[in-house]
Amino acid sequence: MTRPAERRPIVVGLDPDPGHRMALAWAVDEADRRRLPLRLVHVEGVPTGGYRGSAVPPSWEAWNEALHKAGQQVLEEAAAFAAARCPRLEVDALLAEGDPVWVLREQSRGAAAVVLGSRHLNRKQKVFGRHGVALPLMAHTRCPVVVVPEPEHITQDPAYFVVGVDGSEHSATAVDVAFEEAALRGAELRALLVWEPAAPRVFDEYEPQQECRRLLSEIVAGRRARFPEVDLRHEVVLGHPVEVLTDASAHALGLVVGTRGRGGFTGMLLGSVSQGVLRHAACPVIAVPTPE
Numbered sequence: 001m002t003r004p005a006e007r008r009p010i011v012v013g014l015d016p017d018p019g020h021r022m023a024l025a026w027a028v029d030e031a032d033r034r035r036l037p038l039r040l041v042h043v044e045g046v047p048t049g050g051y052r053g054s055a056v057p058p059s060w061e062a063w064n065e066a067l068h069k070a071g072q073q074v075l076e077e078a079a080a081f082a083a084a085r086c087p088r089l090e091v092d093a094l095l096a097e098g099d100p101v102w103v104l105r106e107q108s109r110g111a112a113a114v115v116l117g118s119r120h121l122n123r124k125q126k127v128f129g130r131h132g133v134a135l136p137l138m139a140h141t142r143c144p145v146v147v148v149p150e151p152e153h154i155t156q157d158p159a160y161f162v163v164g165v166d167g168s169e170h171s172a173t174a175v176d177v178a179f180e181e182a183a184l185r186g187a188e189l190r191a192l193l194v195w196e197p198a199a200p201r202v203f204d205e206y207e208p209q210q211e212c213r214r215l216l217s218e219i220v221a222g223r224r225a226r227f228p229e230v231d232l233r234h235e236v237v238l239g240h241p242v243e244v245l246t247d248a249s250a251h252a253l254g255l256v257v258g259t260r261g262r263g264g265f266t267g268m269l270l271g272s273v274s275q276g277v278l279r280h281a282a283c284p285v286i287a288v289p290t291p292e
Contacts, residue, residue, distance in 0.1 A: 008112040008143075009039040009092075013104055013133070015117045016042070016074045021081060023117035023148040026284060028082045028089060030146075033184045036112055037090040040078045043100040044071040071095045101136045108141045113286075115146045118278070134278060138259050144177060144288045146254075153282040156251035158231075160188035163256040164245050164273060165234075167193070167215045170258030174288040175219055178256040179227045181286070187253055191220050191234040194241040212236045242276030249277075254284040 012027035024040075031038040044067045075093040082091050096103045108114050116134055138145050163178035165171045175191065182189040193216040213236050220234050237244050249255035257274045274287045 006112075007036060008110055009037040010034070010113050010115065011039045011041055011104070011107045011111040012078075012115040013100065013117075014040055014042045014074055014078050016070070018077055020117055020150050022150050022152055023115050023146075024078055024081060025085065026146065026148045027115040028085050030113065030115070032086045032089055034112065037092065038082060039107070039111070040075055040082070040091065040093040041096065041104065041107060042071050042074045042078075042094070043096050043098065043103045044068065068095070100133050101140075104133070104137050105140050105142075108137070108143045108145075111143045113144045113146055114141060115148060118147045118149045135275060138274060138287045138289075141259075141287075141289055144286050145259075146284055146286050147278055148284045149282060154251055155253055155283075158188055159185060159253050160190055161185075161254050161256060162190045162192065162245060162249040162252045164241065164258070164277075165191055165193045165216055165219055166241075166258070167212075167219070168258065170288070170290045172219055173290050174256045174258040174286075175223055177286060177288045179223045179230055181254060181256065182230045183227045185253060186229075188231040188233065190248060190252075191216065191232065192245060192248055193234075193236045194244045195236055195238055196240055241273045242280060245273065245277055246280045249281055249283050252283045254286055255281050256286045256288060259287045259289045 010027050010031040012024055014024065015021075027038060030036075072095060075095055079091055079093060082089055094107070104114055104116075114137065116137070118134070134145065134147050161178050161182045163171075163175055165175060178189055178191070181187075193212050195212050216234050216236060220232060224230070224232055237248075245255060245257070255277055257277060259274050274285075277285055278287075
């Protein structure tokens with residue numbers, strides 16, 4: 001995600017509910033593994049109407065002060081959680097007003113990664129509507145966006161990561177991040193190129209599949225030399241990309257995908273896959289943009 005000398009922070013967007021700490025825990029552990037600082041971000045929004053009946057709404061100033069006080073408490077509780085989990089971690093905090101997408105997008109400019117929880121992404125209107133944060137953030141982010149589900153999912157031993165490959169520059173960057181993550185955790189890596197034929201013609205599938213295998217081997221070859229400690233498995237799989245990647249990552253430590261991109265063959269589309277896996281994957285999803 002970043003070179004150690006850059007010391008770019010891991011940024012985590014906080015859930016105000018102290019009972020939902022999976023994203024914060026993931027961010028704390030990631031910052032500790034990479035020896036990077038952690039930045040806690042809480043976006044308090046702005047005062048809005050919501051009183052009914054004869055209730056007298058407070059003044060704008062009083063309401064804003066209440067939001068600010070609640071936001072400070074969220075940050076203090078998160079900082080205490082981080083300190084208890086990793087006392088040596090360098091932590092700073094930001095309380096902001098406004099649109100969470102805009103705030104986190106600006107924070108992504110100097111971040112190693114932005115981490116979010118997915119408690120609010122289990123319904124279609126939350127993912128694609130105005131309340132969704134992950135997808136619009138992924139469209140404009142300058143760094144990987146990590147979406148961590150609630151509650152914690154069950155991983156498998158030996159531990160592994162899954163990365164989706166489509167032959168584009170976007171997926172090549174995702175492969176780099178996947179190797180880093182696997183190496184940091186001593187985990188295996190499963191690189192999958194999912195091929196979805198344009199038409200069900202069995203007799204003309206051999207040559208495209210062979211080309212897919214060649215492409216997949218070339219993409220992982222250089223990275224494999226850089227990370228010899230990572231046990232790599234790569235495979236071309238026939239099927240729908242979202243279904244295949246979701247199934248393969250059911251008990252993974254994480255699923256890594258590019259945020260957009262298209263390979264040279266029909267069906268090798270990964271950009272739209274990032275949206276699908278956000279809705280269906282049970283493990284953390286790491287969406288990686290191509291660096292400018």
